Amino acid sequence: MSGERLLMSGDDAVALAALHAGVRLGTGYPGTPSTEILETFDRLGGRAQWSPNEKVALEVGMGTAFAGARTLVTMKHVGLNVAADPLFTAAYTDIEGGLVLVSADDPGMASSQNEQDNRHYARAAALPMLEPIDSQQAYDFTWLGLEISERWKIPVILRLTTRVCHSKTAVVPRDSADEMAEPRFERDIPARVMIPAYAKPAHHRLRQKLAEIADWNEQDGPNRLDEGKAELGIVATGIAAVHAREAAPEARQLTIGLTYPLPLDRIRAFAEGVERLVVVEEGDPVLVDALRAAGIPAEGKPEMYRFGELNVERVRRILAGDTSPEPIPPKGKPPELCQGCSHRTVFQALRDLDCIVAGDIGCYTLGVLPPFSAMDTCVCMGASIGVGLGMRHVLPEDQARRVVSVIGDSTFVHSGITGIAEMVYNPPATGHLVLILDNGTTAMTGQQEHPGTGRLLDHSPTGKISFEALAESMGVQNVHVVESSAGEEGLKTLIAELLAKPETSLVVTRQPCVLAAPKIRFYEKAAAEQLAAEKGCAAEPAG
Numbered sequence: 001m002s003g004e005r006l007l008m009s010g011d012d013a014v015a016l017a018a019l020h021a022g023v024r025l026g027t028g029y030p031g032t033p034s035t036e037i038l039e040t041f042d043r044l045g046g047r048a049q050w051s052p053n054e055k056v057a058l059e060v061g062m063g064t065a066f067a068g069a070r071t072l073v074t075m076k077h078v079g080l081n082v083a084a085d086p087l088f089t090a091a092y093t094d095i096e097g098g099l100v101l102v103s104a105d106d107p108g109m110a111s112s113q114n115e116q117d118n119r120h121y122a123r124a125a126a127l128p129m130l131e132p133i134d135s136q137q138a139y140d141f142t143w144l145g146l147e148i149s150e151r152w153k154i155p156v157i158l159r160l161t162t163r164v165c166h167s168k169t170a171v172v173p174r175d176s177a178d179e180m181a182e183p184r185f186e187r188d189i190p191a192r193v194m195i196p197a198y199a200k201p202a203h204h205r206l207r208q209k210l211a212e213i214a215d216w217n218e219q220d221g222p223n224r225l226d227e228g229k230a231e232l233g234i235v236a237t238g239i240a241a242v243h244a245r246e247a248a249p250e251a252r253q254l255t256i257g258l259t260y261p262l263p264l265d266r267i268r269a270f271a272e273g274v275e276r277l278v279v280v281e282e283g284d285p286v287l288v289d290a291l292r293a294a295g296i297p298a299e300g301k302p303e304m305y306r307f308g309e310l311n312v313e314r315v316r317r318i319l320a321g322d323t324s325p326e327p328i329p330p331k332g333k334p335p336e337l338c339q340g341c342s343h344r345t346v347f348q349a350l351r352d353l354d355c356i357v358a359g360d361i362g363c364y365t366l367g368v369l370p371p372f373s374a375m376d377t378c379v380c381m382g383a384s385i386g387v388g389l390g391m392r393h394v395l396p397e398d399q400a401r402r403v404v405s406v407i408g409d410s411t412f413v414h415s416g417i418t419g420i421a422e423m424v425y426n427p428p429a430t431g432h433l434v435l436i437l438d439n440g441t442t443a444m445t446g447q448q449e450h451p452g453t454g455r456l457l458d459h460s461p462t463g464k465i466s467f468e469a470l471a472e473s474m475g476v477q478n479v480h481v482v483e484s485s486a487g488e489e490g491l492k493t494l495i496a497e498l499l500a501k502p503e504t505s506l507v508v509t510r511q512p513c514v515l516a517a518p519k520i521r522f523y524e525k526a527a528a529e530q531l532a533a534e535k536g537c538a539a540e541p542a543g
């Protein structure tokens with residue numbers, strides 16, 4: 001395949017590079033625009049698994065890297081918030097196998113609850129960050145990230161954005177890596193056990209590593225100079241660099257690939273050779289602030305361009321200093337729950353009962369829109385239970401009794417279980433009610449499996465968490481499962497009864513997502529056939 005020109009998305013390019021570079025394990029949690037990376041890696045023959053959430057995915061990745069194997073960990077930008085605890089201390093440790101952590105950011109919020117700029121994490125956690133501009137660089141930087149990671153024994157963040165993840169551009173892959181040594185654990189306690197006695201020198205080591213990487217970046221880093229007229233110099237990163245080339249092809253442009261730690265001497269020399277220096281970057285003014293802090297005078301973009309994605313036209317406006325109002329894009333059709341979606345019944349019941357609904361993230365967040373308008377809060381994955389409990393604790397009784405927390409099955413496994421621990425441990429005087437909307441899949445991100453479905457990433461059977469058994473074992477007082485056949489009236493009656501009780505209650509509403517149902521039936525049939533075949537084999541010697 002080496003030398004062949006392939007048209008592929010940035011996500012697929014990362015997966016292909018991981019395969020060619022000998023990544024032993026890919027872990028992650030689904031989230032647009034990162035989800036396809038592990039799915040493609042699996043399809044190509046790599047070993048990929050969904051973790052219950054991003055923190056666990058990174059921890060599993062750290063374990064494989066400690067064991068000397070190359071690892072890819074994927075998540076969307078907000079997933080890095082969940083993984084931030086291991087991330088910051090992982091930076092202090094020495095890893096053996098290369099570890100690349102993909103943070104897929106979503107400027108413009110095509111499918112996210114915020115547009116946080118994860119470049120801040122590179123500086124905050126002190127980890128090198130690579131930012132590709134297209135699929136070729138997504139491929140190349142995955143390899144490079146693994147190499148940097150192994151050379152300096154440090155995890156590397158590969159920051160993608162929606163356009164790079166999903167746009168298809170040409171990729172010329174290289175030869176696969178030579179056969180790599182088998183993973184083997186070599187004990188190095190001071191480098192891996194972060195008690196203060198070892199963490200203090202580890203922090204010094206980390207700063208030393210970064211200084212060395214910055215030096216390397218000055219000379220050999222993946223930074224590109226496009227010659228042009230000295231009147232206008234542009235420093236850019238990521239997809240914004242592509243827009244800038246098109247908006248101002250006559251300009252001299254320095255495109256930075258390793259954006260943390262920055263090659264500041266190189267940028268300073270570039271700045272000295274141009275009459276006007278403009279930083280073109282999507283999102284927050286991260287790069288321009290870093291340049292100014294280093295004493296390099298640079299123009300940034302007006303505040304209005306901090307919001308949403310950039311494009312060629314917006315970059316033209318930035319370069320012209322144009323702050324006039326931008327044309328308003330035509331409104332698309334608002335999204336809605338599919339016809340026949342099981343979430344509809346739940347939100348009809350909640351609306352009819354005039355509940356105060358602490359909501360969560362998934363397809364069911366659409367319950368906030370008409371005709372239901374039956375969701376009152378939604379912050380981040382898993383927040384529904386804590387937020388509902390907080391309201392229950394302080395609201396007057398008549399309102400507190402109407403509060404319900406609503407959470408999807410994948411979201412429950414991701415970060416809802418600790419909410420149940422909180423409910424059992426600090427129960428409000430009026431009790432509380434949690435609804436798990438179990439549609440048998442992670443519908444919102446494209447029907448991924450999770451530990452509650454009993455199937456692995458490739459849909460083959462594995463262990464399955466029973467939500468009802470879990471809730472009972474944790475001490476929830478009333479646990480019910482409502483199958484689809486109960487209908488809206490049955491569900492309404494049950495919710496009303498439970499709201500009247502000053503006890504903790506959990507209801508699992510179980511009905512497959514209508515879009516996923518045929519596939520779920522197919523996987524279940526395949527699993528049953530496999531089981532029967534295995535039993536048949538086992539039975540043979542006896543017979």
Ligand SMILES: Cc1ncc(C[n+]2csc(CCOP(=O)(O)OP(=O)(O)O)c2C)c(N)n1
Binds near residue numbers: 364
């Ligand atoms: C920390 C974090 N990780 C990932 C996502 C992407 N995401 C949003 S909702 C969701 C799960 C939805 O599945 P589920 O709870 O089962 O609800 P459904 O869509 O099936 O109704 C995911 C993975 C996110 N918003 N935040």
Ligand code: SF4
Binds near residue numbers: 336364439443515516
């Ligand atoms: S994809 Fe599934 S869960 Fe999402 S709205 Fe449609 S039927 Fe409902």
